[in-house]
Amino acid sequence: MENKESIVKCPECSSRDLETDISRGEIVCNGCGLVIEENVIDQSAEWNMYSAEDEKKARVGAPVNMLIHDKGLSTDIDWQNKDYSGKSLSITNRSQLHRMRKWQTRARSSNSRERNLQNAMQEMSSMGARLDIPKSIQTEAAVLYRKALEANIIRGRSIPGVAAACLYIACELARVPRPIADVANRLRMSKKEIGRTIRQVKLKLRIRTAPKEASQFIGQFCSKLQLKAEVESSAISMFDKVKAMELDSGRGPTGLAAALIYIAALMAGQRRTQRDIADVSGVTEVTIRNRYKELASALDINMEDYM
DNA sequence: AAGACGAAAGTGGTTGA
DNA sequence: TCAACAACTTTCGTCTT
Numbered sequence: 001m002e003n004k005e006s007i008v009k010c011p012e013c014s015s016r017d018l019e020t021d022i023s024r025g026e027i028v029c030n031g032c033g034l035v036i037e038e039n040v041i042d043q044s045a046e047w048n049m050y051s052a053e054d055e056k057k058a059r060v061g062a063p064v065n066m067l068i069h070d071k072g073l074s075t076d077i078d079w080q081n082k083d084y085s086g087k088s089l090s091i092t093n094r095s096q097l098h099r100m101r102k103w104q105t106r107a108r109s110s111n112s113r114e115r116n117l118q119n120a121m122q123e124m125s126s127m128g129a130r131l132d133i134p135k136s137i138q139t140e141a142a143v144l145y146r147k148a149l150e151a152n153i154i155r156g157r158s159i160p161g162v163a164a165a166c167l168y169i170a171c172e173l174a175r176v177p178r179p180i181a182d183v184a185n186r187l188r189m190s191k192k193e194i195g196r197t198i199r200q201v202k203l204k205l206r207i208r209t210a211p212k213e214a215s216q217f218i219g220q221f222c223s224k225l226q227l228k229a230e231v232e233s234s235a236i237s238m239f240d241k242v243k244a245m246e247l248d249s250g251r252g253p254t255g256l257a258a259a260l261i262y263i264a265a266l267m268a269g270q271r272r273t274q275r276d277i278a279d280v281s282g283v284t285e286v287t288i289r290n291r292y293k294e295l296a297s298a299l300d301i302n303m304e305d306y307m
Numbered sequence: 308a309a310g311a312c313g314a315a316a317g318t319g320g321t322t323g324a
Numbered sequence: 325t326c327a328a329c330a331a332c333t334t335t336c337g338t339c340t341t
Contacts, residue, residue: 252332
């Protein structure tokens with residue numbers, strides 16, 4: 001870390017007796033107990049997991065909760081001038097504590113960046129809940145947000161916008177992509193805005209994601225539509241054929257998944273309306289129609305046989 | 308009445324000169 | 325940089341179940 005050399009003595013009491021506590025990720029002054037530097041994690045092992053070749057690199061340092069703005073590493077100092085047994089403290093101890101508190105608040109949210117993070121982390125966990133995104137992916141999204149903040153991407157954009165984009169990208173990276181339209185709907189944001197922010201964040205952070213395939217959406221759509229596993233597997237096997245015939249090229253994966261499900265559900269006698277499928281897949285009924293007509297004729301399926 | 312249909316015009320992103 | 329382009333959306337009147 002850059003201040004490994006710069007910090008040689010305690011800024012508060014000038015003691016040179018500093019101790020690095022790796023397990024907690026802190027540098028602590030043995031003279032006055034001041035936490036000088038939090039989040040001391042070996043950055044020489046810094047990895048970038050957003051490029052494919054770095055995916056396997058190990059993580060170093062204490063477990064860190066990225067959803068808390070200070071990563072959960074800070075310690076709290078009580079505001080009362082009492083010690084742990086409830087006795088009042090001496091004058092000298094009091095002024096010492098006062099200094100510690102002052103430093104603590106400074107270290108915790110001394111600048112706008114910290115305040116931004118605090119805000120964003122709160123926003124993200126509520127969004128994550130609304131989108132039913134698992135905690136592990138939320139955590140990755142939080143890592144992305146930090147990077148976005150450090151890369152000055154937030155300036156000129158809204159915190160919720162970037163937070164939503166990070167959640168979306170984290171899902172993509174975890175190979176469980178969500179339709180943008182669905183994310184936008186649930187967060188009451190415009191598709192246009194979210195899409196634009198996602199593109200910009202990816203560009204600036206140099207994140208490249210593999211092109212999405214319809215098969216990645218079939219499972220989630222089927223379960224939202226309460227369709228049996230049988231329908232899901234038949235949709236998947238139809239997708240394999242479609243892919244082999246290259247009928248998927250240039251087509252939006254969500255629309256394709258939606259159409260395949262429409263067909264598969266119909267054939268299994270579990271009909272769903274185009275409207276219902278459109279709702280969960282984030283495409284319009286028109287697209288489902290265009291797609292399923294096209295697919296049915298290519299796959300030699302007579303839809304009328306199942307109506 | 309609900310669902311499906313398809314024409315026509317509009318939108319935003321990609322591509323290629 | 326800009327226009328052409330393909331995919332998809334919006335809107336809406338009509339047909340089918």
